[in-house]
Amino acid sequence: MIQAESVISDQMAEAIRLLDDAPWTGGVDEAIEAALTALDVAGLAVTLATPETGMEPVVCSGEAARRFEDLQFTVGEGPGVDALRSGTLVLVADLTEERAGCWPLLRGEVLGLRLRSVFCFPMTLGAIRIGVLSAIRPTASRLTWQQLDDALALAAALTHWYLTRTASAIDRTGPLPLTQSLGHAEIHQATGMVSVQLRLPLAQALQALRAHAYGQSRPVTDLAHDIVTRRLRLPSTGDDTPPSVTDKD
Amino acid sequence: MPREQQLSQIFLDVADTLVADFDIIEFLQRFTENCARLLGVDAAGILLADEEGHLRLLAASDENTRLLEVFATQHEQGPCVDCYHSGLTRLDIDLTDPDTTHAWPQFATAAQKIGYTTTNAFPLRLRESVIGALGLFQNVPAPLGEEDLLLAQALADMATIGILQQRTLAHSEVERSQLQYALTSRIILEQVKGILAERWGTSVDDAFTALRAYARSHHHRLTQLALDITTGRFDTAHIPRPAPPAQQ
Incomplete structure (x- = not known):
């Protein structure tokens, strides 16, 4: 029987709902805890990329996950670093069997941790790279297709969560759903245009777009259309707060 | 043909x-x-x-x-x-x-x-x-x-x-990874259309046509070129700028 792939599990849907419902970072912790069961993993970690500090773990569930995140960003190599740099999934079924030459420093250190498999999901929106979601297990294993979809959905939800809630100037506007709009080419085109107009990284340009749409109570797709067709140009905010997320690696 | x-x-x-x-x-x-x-x-x-x-x-x-x-x-x-x-x-x-x-x-x-x-x-x-x-x-x-x-x-x-x-x-996880990367590539391309359209003062469609022509004639992979533009690693001055839209 032929059927459509890609439906996230009820457990992961619940985890994502916890995230979407909570305005503050407590929601991330709750969502991550709930996601452990959905993914059947021992630990989960969210590490953000910031221009000031580089890679910074912000949420870790489980001691092994915390130590692993610290480790890979101390030695500067590992599957999470690669996932962020390449923008692709890095899935390691068995860390002890990796190809020679792959993360030699990390593999030397990781033997002391209860950790055999690790799965890293970049938190990206096109060229915008926010961070990476990592999942670990104590034994050699793989993720099922369902778990892959669940993890991808969680990474996407976290990406939107951080994109819509982190920038200082934008916090006041509160959460605004973006997910339904992201299939529209014009949102991304407008993001690119605004990034040039206001000399902002793409992540901040998208936030500016959102904030403006929110301020005017207009759908972000409408605003994007006006920008792409040059009926509208966003005013410069004059806000020189350093960006909190980066689109560069 | x-x-x-x-x-x-x-x-x-x-x-x-x-x-x-x-x-x-x-x-x-x-x-x-x-x-x-x-x-x-x-x-x-x-x-x-x-x-x-x-x-x-x-x-x-x-x-x-x-x-x-x-x-x-x-x-x-x-x-x-x-x-x-x-x-x-x-x-x-x-x-x-x-x-x-x-x-x-x-x-x-x-x-x-x-x-x-x-x-x-x-x-x-x-x-x-x-x-x-x-x-x-x-x-x-x-x-x-x-x-x-x-x-x-x-x-x-x-x-x-x-x-x-x-x-x-072989692997479903590799397949999933490739499907995911394809979706990401598509968004990168749209972001770059916007960047180029604004730099050149053209429509996004014309900007894309110029980008693609350049990528083809110089054997650049389109997604990689687009990504390099967003990070500033590629100088877009190399790409012939499309003609400005005719005044109506």
Whole structure:
């Protein structure tokens, strides 16, 4: 029987709902805890990329996950670093069997941790790279297709969560759903245009777009259309707060 | 070009997906252009399901933003969505029929607005699953012949092969990773269209045409070039700037 792939599990849907419902970072912790069961993993970690500090773990569930995140960003190599740099999934079924030459420093250190498999999901929106979601297990294993979809959905939800809630100037506007709009080419085109107009990284340009749409109570797709067709140009905010997320690696 | 020759060209393109220096979006754009030509339809597009089962456009035979928006309305509704969920081909859907406009108001309106009267959808099949759909549009109703139907499904299957780069037959996780990267690539491309349009003072569509021409003639992979533009590693002054739009 032929059927459509890609439906996230009820457990992961619940985890994502916890995230979407909570305005503050407590929601991330709750969502991550709930996601452990959905993914059947021992630990989960969210590490953000910031221009000031580089890679910074912000949420870790489980001691092994915390130590692993610290480790890979101390030695500067590992599957999470690669996932962020390449923008692709890095899935390691068995860390002890990796190809020679792959993360030699990390593999030397990781033997002391209860950790055999690790799965890293970049938190990206096109060229915008926010961070990476990592999942670990104590034994050699793989993720099922369902778990892959669940993890991808969680990474996407976290990406939107951080994109819509982190920038200082934008916090006041509160959460605004973006997910339904992201299939529209014009949102991304407008993001690119605004990034040039206001000399902002793409992540901040998208936030500016959102904030403006929110301020005017207009759908972000409408605003994007006006920008792409040059009926509208966003005013410069004059806000020189350093960006909190980066689109560069 | 005779049909056999066009088909051979498609086979060669699909074979090219096996080499390392391959760009999924570039491949699918050529592929959809060839699909439209071979099947005698006015537009073709490839939609891929994301992890939540929403369809997203990967490439279309014409990068006109208005056409992209027609495909975007099939995020959750439209014949491609039906085709994706059922695994069944949807043929000769009359976009002017009130039943159609009632079932999929946004989609039907957007498609009619740019002159399409008929649409068809073919599933992208992967073993027992469906991963997306091939959508075809026509300006005048003209049912596809039996031979064209077979060809269209074969082309949809080839698109799946191209997306998954057949060399990695093995693993579902590799497949999932490639599907995901294809979706990311598409967004990078849109962001870069905006960056270039603003730098050059042109439309996003013209900016894209110039970018693609440059990538093709200099053998750059389109997605990598786009990514290098967003990070500033590539200086866009190298790309011949398209002519400014004529003053009306």
